[in-house]
Amino acid sequence: MFVPLSLKASTGEALWINQTPNSSHWCRPLALIAEKESKDLLSSVNAVFEPTEKHLQENGTTFEHNNVKYEVKICIESSMKDLKVRTAEAGLGGADCLLCTTRSSEWKDLSKLNDPNYFAITRSAEKTLDLYRQIVRDDGEVTKTKNDYATGQGLTSEPLSSDNHYITVTHQYINGVTWILKIIYHLRANVLNWSERGDIKDLIKKARTAVLIEIETKTGLRLDQMAATDKEYDHTRHTLPLALMNAIRPVFTELASQALKIRMKVFISILWSFAPKNRYYPGSIVDVCVALAVLVYNAGYQSIIPVVEQLTGDGSGYHTRVAMERCDKLRVYYEHKKRKADVRAKMTEEERKQQEEKEQDDDEQLDDSYLPGAY
Known part of the structure; x- marks a missing residue:
């Protein structure tokens, strides 16, 4: 999730400050990923975003307004990564602290607590990467032995990010x-x-x-209260007010209709054929896949051909047209078989025999009554 926080002049004067950074008016998703957090996922996400972030922070950006060119220095802060993500990114799964090398047992020692320099921030991404290069084996694994904190300092795996160590408070x-x-x-x-x-x-x-x-x-602070009153927030379920229920019932009825469920299922299956759900995609790829799915859903695979012609500027090619035609024929063919099986399942044994005598059971005789989004 991305949100702009402020814009300052070179003098330090605040030209604009976002007063509501958590508002949906400002927040914009950079990627939507429906997958459990894992090292592989974090590694793939960082590989996409970190190079761009580093380039922006080092080089900034420029724009022109009213014939005046402005140079903007960009500062990016990752403020909502929890400790689990930060620990995985740093590779410090066995560390008690991401910012220093002290142990939790030392945090209760009054003599050390009274020393203002004992818990100084000494860890850095550069130091962690250097340590990893020193203790990593040829197979890429980190050598771990009992009571090795003095040498390993809690490093258990390869760091997934070159970003400096920090915690989000x-x-x-x-x-x-x-x-x-x-x-x-x-x-x-x-x-x-x-x-x-x-x-x-x-x-x-x-x-x-x-x-x-x-x-x-x-x-003047209202703490530990989710509601707008001074009462504790009630988590129990209650019936909605009648006026509100009457207002939203038609919408929910339409959304819950069997016809819409079928259409949504078809559309999602087409979308997943372009962008399988077990892979990660940046927003631009998702946009393209959604657009292609809309075309196929409403007008079949051959509707993609004009898009290909515009992109190439030199027609779509013979094999492209043949492939799209075959894809459409397969859609119609499989839907025809499904509908035919549904009809036969509802027939009695006598009706089934009469049907077989009346017409030959030939899969090539297709029902070509194609409807947008039907299958």
């Missing part, structure tokens, strides 16, 4: 505030354990209300 802020509030609720209710059952749950609920009112009174 958005999730940490949200989770941290949530846990702090939960502790305050329990302390206010004098409940010194995490259990929230029976009467204890009611005590914590009352304490929660009192704490949130006090915070809002003193700071």
Whole structure:
């Protein structure tokens, strides 16, 4: 997801600042991927986007407005990658920290906590890549042995990104505030354990209300509340207001109709034939595949020929036309067989015999009543 944040002059003056960066008005998807997070997926995504990002940050861009040429320096921040993704990208699956080489046991040592330089940010992408080159085996795997943190520093695999190490604090802020509030609720209710059952749950609920009112009174902030009221957000299901139900019912009825389901299934199968769902594609390729699927869905494969002629500027070629004609004939042929089988399945044994006597069962006699999107 991409969103512009600000535009500043060379003097540092802010010419424009995005006041609502999380709004759907500004956010634009760079890629839509329906796949489980994995190292292979991260590697393929980074291979597509990181070179372009690096080029933009190093060279910027230029544009002309009212006969004046402007040079723009571009700063890109990856602000919403969670710790799981950052750990995989850095190859530091065995590290306690992505920013330094300290261990979690040291985080509880008061003498080290009081040292302002002990937990300095010392890890960098360059250092991690150098370390990987030193400890990687010929087969590409990282040598791992017991108690090797002093040498391996938690590096368990090849880094997937050359971007510098960092952590995104958005999730940490949200989770941290949530846990702090939960502790305050329990302390206010004098409940010194995490259990929230029976009467204890009611005590914590009352304490929660009192704490949130006090915070809002003193700071104006409404915390831990999803709704626009001072009540806790209700996650239970409720019937929609009658007026709203009457307004949206026709839309849902149409969307849920069997005819539309069949048409959508056909269209999606055509789209997947151009762009298989188990592969990654950039947005430009998805746009092309959707356009081709729309053409085939509405007017058959031969409708692609004029597009090919415009792209090549020198006709489409004999074999292209033959291939598209064959694709259309196959569509009609298989749909004809399917419809014929459906009709025969509904016949009685007597009707089936009469039908066989009446006409020869020949697959070459096709029903060519083609309808856009029918099959």
